[in-house]
Amino acid sequence: GQQLNQSPQSMFIQEGEDVSMNCTSSSIFNTWLWYKQDPGEGPVLLIALYKAGELTSNGRLTAQFGITRKDSFLNISASIPSDVGIYFCAGRPGTSYGKLTFGQGTILTVHP
Amino acid sequence: GAVVSQHPSWVICKSGTSVKIECRSLDFQATTMFWYRQFPKQSLMLMATSNEGSKATYEQGVEKDKFLINHASLTLSTLTVTSAHPEDSSFYICSAHQGSTDTQYFGPGTRLTVL
Numbered sequence: 001g002q003q004l005n006q007s008p009q010s011m012f013i014q015e016g017e018d019v020s021m022n023c024t025s026s027s028i029f030n031t032w033l034w035y036k037q038d039p040g041e042g043p044v045l046l047i048a049l050y051k052a053g054e055l056t057s058n059g060r061l062t063a064q065f066g067i068t069r070k071d072s073f074l075n076i077s078a079s080i081p082s083d084v085g086i087y088f089c090a091g092r093p094g095t096s097y098g099k100l101t102f103g104q105g106t107i108l109t110v111h112p
Numbered sequence: 113g114a115v116v117s118q119h120p121s122w123v124i125c126k127s128g129t130s131v132k133i134e135c136r137s138l139d140f141q142a143t144t145m146f147w148y149r150q151f152p153k154q155s156l157m158l159m160a161t162s163n164e165g166s167k168a169t170y171e172q173g174v175e176k177d178k179f180l181i182n183h184a185s186l187t188l189s190t191l192t193v194t195s196a197h198p199e200d201s202s203f204y205i206c207s208a209h210q211g212s213t214d215t216q217y218f219g220p221g222t223r224l225t226v227l
Contacts, residue, residue, distance in 0.1 A: 031214050042118070042205045042218035043156070050214070088155065090216075098144045098209035100216055102155045 006089050006103025013079055014111050021087060021106045022073040029091030032065050032072040033100065037086045046087075047074070079110050114140050116208045118219030125196055126227055132192045133222045135206030141186035142208035146216065147179070150203045162189040196226040 006023045013019060023032075031050055035043035047058050049065035049072060056063055062075045072091070076083055089103040115138040125131050135145055143164045148156040160181055161169040168181035178200075180192040189208075193200055203223055207216040 033215065035218070040203075040221070040223070042116075042207075042221045045215060045217060048213065048215050086153075092214065098211075098214070098216065099146070099158070099161060104155050107153070 004089060004091055004101050004103040006106060008106060009104065010107040010109070012109045012111065015080060017079055019076040019079055019083070019108060020073060021089075022071060023089035023091070023103045024071045025091055025101075026070070027093065028069040029101075030069070030094045031092040032063070033090045033092075034061075034063050034072070034074045035088045035090065037088065037105075039085075043088060076108075079108075081110050081112055084108055084110050114138075114208070114210050114215075114217040116206065116217045116219040118206055118222055120222060121220060122223040122225075124225045124227065127197055128195055130192055130194045131196055131224060132190055133204055133206070133224075135189045135191070135208070135219050137187045137208040137210075137217070140208070140210050140212075142189075142210065143186060144209040144211075145183060145189040146207045146209070147181060147189075147191050148205045148207070150205060150221075156205065159191075164189075193224065196224070198226045200224065201226045 004023050033048050034046045037043040047063040052069045054065040060077045086105045088105050090100040117136045119134045145162040147159045159174045162181045162183040164183045170176045183189040205221040207218045
């Protein structure tokens with residue numbers, strides 16, 4: 001089945017720095033989603049991408065749907081302490097209605 | 113964004129008892145909901161797909177008789193962990209698929225502890 005490789009697994013950065021994480025797939029996805037999860041909470045949707053090449057921003061967050069439809073990245077600019085959490089990418093292949101494949105997650109730590 | 117609630121947020125039960133977890137989409141209808149299990153510092157593991165008006169579809173290795181799913185309406189799905197044992201202790205999260213946006217929205221999760 002499809003697999004998503006998300007990297008890096010963890011990041012330790014200083015407040016104010018920019019962050020970049022990405023996901024790659026062995027097969028094509030029709031939708032890419034990026035979520036953030038705080039400890040003890042459910043994932044919260046950050047950005048949804050629906051078209052190859054699409055570049056979408058949400059405040060300090062920017063994500064892109066790769067041209068090949070096999071990858072996506074998420075950038076966070078000017079990080080702040082509340083950006084701490086686990087970030088997951090998720091992709092939906094064309095063959096599954098709604099069902100997502102998740103990346104392993106990127107644990108982000110921001111030092112004040 | 114769309115809102116999904118989950119109840120209870122945490123539950124502690126004795127071994128051998130059954131526990132029911134509810135998942136509701138509050139401001140949209142969801143013909144499809146999903147149930148996940150998550151271990152500490154790991155990604156979400158899909159357990160089953162809950163379909164309104166039909167039987168749930170379980171992922172390989174998930175016992176359907178142990179994890180009973182009922183999708184009674186377009187806004188409610190329930191997961192019942194039957195005869196719970198300590199190894200069932202985990203964080204259970206549901207999500208609801210919003211068809212108009214092809215997006216899954218997650219509930220806040222339920223922490224189950226089986227003594």
